[in-house]
Amino acid sequence: MPRNRVGPGTSRSCPSRLSTMHETRSGYRVFSSNSSAACAELAGRITERLGVELGKSVVSQEANRETRVDVKESVRGQDIFIIQTIPRDVNTAIMELLIMTYALKTSCAENIIGVIPYFPYSKQCKMRKRGSIVCKLLASMLAKAGLTHIITMDLHQKEIQGFFNFPVDNLRASPFLLQYIQEEIPDYRNAVIVAKSPSAAKRAQSFAERLRLGLVVLHGEAQCSESDMTDGRQSPPSVRGSTGLELPWRQQAPFPGIELPIMMAKEKPPITVVGDVGGKIAIIVDDIVDDVRDFVAAAEILKDRGAYKIYIMATHGLLSADAPQLIEDSAIDEVVVTNTVPHELQKLQCPKIKTVDVSMILAEAIRRIHNGESMAYLFRNITVDD
Numbered sequence: 497m498p499r500n501r502v503g504p505g506t507s508r509s510c511p512s513r514l515s516t517m518h519e520t521r522s523g524y525r526v527f528s529s530n531s532s533a534a535c536a537e538l539a540g541r542i543t544e545r546l547g548v549e550l551g552k553s554v555v556s557q558e559a560n561r562e563t564r565v566d567v568k569e570s571v572r573g574q575d576i577f578i579i580q581t582i583p584r585d586v587n588t589a590i591m592e593l594l595i596m597t598y599a600l601k602t603s604c605a606e607n608i609i610g611v612i613p614y615f616p617y618s619k620q621c622k623m624r625k626r627g628s629i630v631c632k633l634l635a636s637m638l639a640k641a642g643l644t645h646i647i648t649m650d651l652h653q654k655e656i657q658g659f660f661n662f663p664v665d666n667l668r669a670s671p672f673l674l675q676y677i678q679e680e681i682p683d684y685r686n687a688v689i690v691a692k693s694p695s696a697a698k699r700a701q702s703f704a705e706r707l708r709l710g711l712v713v714l715h716g717e718a719q720c721s722e723s724d725m726t727d728g729r730q731s732p733p734s735v736r737g738s739t740g741l742e743l744p745w746r747q748q749a750p751f752p753g754i755e756l757p758i759m760m761a762k763e764k765p766p767i768t769v770v771g772d773v774g775g776k777i778a779i780i781v782d783d784i785v786d787d788v789r790d791f792v793a794a795a796e797i798l799k800d801r802g803a804y805k806i807y808i809m810a811t812h813g814l815l816s817a818d819a820p821q822l823i824e825d826s827a828i829d830e831v832v833v834t835n836t837v838p839h840e841l842q843k844l845q846c847p848k849i850k851t852v853d854v855s856m857i858l859a860e861a862i863r864r865i866h867n868g869e870s871m872a873y874l875f876r877n878i879t880v881d882d
Contacts, residue, residue, distance in 0.1 A: 524575035524866045527551035529565070529596040530589060535581040536837030541855035542579060542611075546863060551576075555592055557595045562587065573602040575866050577647075579611045579858075582840050584816070586616050590634065594641045601642030609645040610638065610866060611838030611858060614812045618652035619784075621659075635659040647861050649836055649854065650783050650811040665861060665871055669811040669834050670880060672852045674706055676832055677779065680850075681807065687777035688712050688869030692794040696782050702882050703781050703809075711779070712771030714794055716764065767797055779809055785833060786814040792826040799827040807832065811847065813839045820846035 524737045526548060528539035536550075552568035582594045593610065600608050614874050638646070639661055640870040646660065649667045657664045660705045677684050683740070688710040691700035697713050704711040778798045780791060785808060793805045813833030815823075820842045823831055831846075833839065843849045857874060864871055 501838075522536065523864075524548075525551040525569075525571060526577045526579065526862065527553050527567075527596065527600075529553075529555060529578045529580045529592050530583070531555040531557070531592070532581070532838060533834065534583065534835075534840060535579065538581055538613075538855060538858075539579040540747045541853065542859045542862065545855060545859035553596070553691045555596065555703060557588075562596050563591045565592065565599050567599055567603060570603075573606050575607045576600050577611055577862050577866075579610045581836065581838055582614050582616045586650075590616060590637075594637060597638070597641040597643055601616040605642075607644045608642050609647065609862075610643045611647045611862065612856070612878050613649045613834075613858065614814075615646075615648045615656070618656060618746075620658050624655055626749075629659075631656055632659045647858065649834075651782060655679050665865075665874075666863060667857055667874060668882065669854055669857075670702065670854075670882070671837070672834065672854055672857075673781075673809045673832065674703065675810070676850075676852050677707065677809070679808075681777065682777075684711075684777065684779075685869065686775075687779050688771065688773055690714065690773070690778050690780045690794070690798065692780050692782065692790060698881050699783065700781050703779070705804060710771060710776075712773055713770060714769055714797065716766060716767035732785075736783070747852075767793075769797060769801055773798050776803055777805045777807065779807045781809045783810060784812045784814060785810040785831060786816050786819070788815070788822050788831075791828065792822055795827040805829050812837050813842070813851075815839050815842040815849070820849065823848055 526539065526543050526546065528536050528550060530536070539550055545589045551571075554564075554566045554568065556564050558564055561562070578596055580589060580595065582589050593612070597610070611827050615631075617630045617634050620627075623629055628782065635656075636659075645660050646662070647667065648664065650669055651657065651666050654666065657666060677687075681687065683705070687707075688787055688850060689700045689704040689707070690712045691697040692714050694713060694715055697711075700713070701711055703709075732761045740879075778795075780794060780798075782791075785791065791808055798806055808828060810831075813831070814837055815833075824846045827850065829846050830850055832850045832852060834852045836854065839849065839851070841852070864867075
């Protein structure tokens with residue numbers, strides 16, 4: 497008998513062995529890359545909905561504040577989902593995510609998908625003078641560490657997806673916020689949707705059209721003015737003559753510089769309310785609630801114009817600095833945010849802050865990505881302007 501032939505018993509056992517190997521490769525694990533309790537809670541909600549156990553790992557801080565990640569189980573050939581919420585210590589959270597991703601990559605994970613409900617540094621997605629587009633830098637770092645896919649929610653600018661060279665699923669929290677309005681706000685039919693600035697009008701219009709409510713826009717809030725007169729730039733550069741004095745540009749070269757028109761500086765106009773809020777519930781919608789001073793000022797204006805209740809609906813509740821105290825002392829009746837960002841401490845300081853759970857859609861996105869199913873179901877009735 498040739499040496500390369502196998503007997504009947506061996507041939508019957510091979511399919512079983514191959515099947516076992518295939519099942520192992522097609523498995524997936526869910527890890528929490530944050531050492532905070534809030535991230536573990538969100539990861540627990542997601543794994544409970546998926547019916548799987550949370551992956552075993554240890555994320556810790558050394559005495560010298562270096563981050564250490566130890567993965568306690570095999571991940572070879574599997575799809576790995578890393579859940580990372582962003583607490584107040586943003587940079588530590590980013591390092592935890594990068595180090596865990598790289599640890600899983602070097603452990604031969606098949607695909608590494610980051611579940612980052614709030615993408616950090618998303619406000620720094622535009623060039624500001626000599627600054628940098630930090631959001632683009634972070635996208636490159638995550639790709640270099642080993643991420644192959646990202647699940648996030650309500651990016652500050654949808655164009656941020658173009659910073660990545662791998663797929664990005666930008667989920668929406670609006671269905672959950674709309675459901676909260678319909679179920680938890682009495683007499684919501686007597687409400688109007690408010691955009692606290694013209695830049696937020698598209699989001700507010702989307703809410704207003706879905707709830708069949710009126711739309712109100714506030715105009716005149718403080719703008720981010722940029723002055724090019726005091727930043728030290730001089731173009732073309734000055735040249736000193738033989739006497740050591742700076743010569744006018746027209747004496748430095750045979751060709752004079754071009755006189756360009758100067759852009760007029762912006763002036764803050766008085767705040768105006770476009771629309772009627774008298775005797776109505778005002779619901780201000782936005783994507784991020786961080787520095788709440790603008791929201792507090794908007795609430796005062798709406799109250800003066802006759803609104804008898806004021807709600808704020810947003811996806812990400814960063815609520816930095818003294819935001820809880822400002823909300824508690826303001827005319828705002830309720831601030832409703834999702835659990836994309838940990839804010840348990842802020843809720844203890846201000847009972848007006850309410851939380852909507854979005855773990856359901858995150859769990860469904862994980863299940864569909866692992867099974868290779870279409871994600872279109874999660875974007876039903878979502879238009880380009882949403």
